Amino acid sequence: MKLTPTRRLTLVWAILSAITVVASILGRTPHVDGRLVASTTVTVCILVIALVKCRLVIRTFMEVRSAPTWLRRSTDLGLVAFWGTVLVLYLA
């Protein structure tokens, strides 16, 4: 089934909102004695969710999916480089 542009926007907005709630829940667990504790697993999940959200906004809301190749490739490259560096700095 081919999505109309409006339905595509609505679907992407629903996905973005849903995974934002998931990230928020992940960010609050697990606790130790009511305090947040560092968690590589949780953080990696949150960073991946953020990467997906950024790409959905860029590709669909900013309409980069139908933009020239240089913009599609540079935004993808920028996203991978940025979130990859964030992950390296977190794990370092």
Next chain:
Amino acid sequence: MEPDPAGSVGTAPQPAADGRRAEVRLPGETSMWVFVLGDMVIFAMYFLVYMVERAREPAVFLASQQQLNQNIGLLDTLVLLASSWFVARSVLAARAGSRELAIRLTLAGGACGVLFIGLKVYEWWSEIHHGHTVATNMFFTFYFVLTGVHLIHVVLGLIILTIVLRDLRRPVPYRVSLVESGATFWHMVDLLWIVIFALIYVMR
């Protein structure tokens, strides 16, 4: 009531005859993309400096992060996502020549932006009320500076949306490229907040 073809960079993306590939085009004006991409690079530098500082004092940053109101952070994000949804739909409406719908959707997007500012002011007031200021520690320095610079972008985005609205309300053909450019800037504001939410509010 029709959009001004001269003011549009191109036609709306349409599926090709084979139905597999949409027309390739840059939405909005090139100058806006140069500004937006440059701004994103500058913000990326801020975020990476934040990560470097976080790596130096992970326990302090995590403990400070717990002092933030997570519910407001979540609400901030959902409000901005809704605003982007409205603004993206206003672009489709403008291209289709539905001036009134484009105006209503742009207004809805702007209203979400105003709501975001209200939430942010409440959140800042709450943090300061609890004794957390820009001088408390490095985490709160970054928190206030990053959310503050972002808030300036929200205000700038609202000014740009107001310019778009004025154009849509003119009794002459409106410029689709202006609506697209305004939307591009607004989505960047949303994009920057997505990163702030991940790095400052929820990462562990």
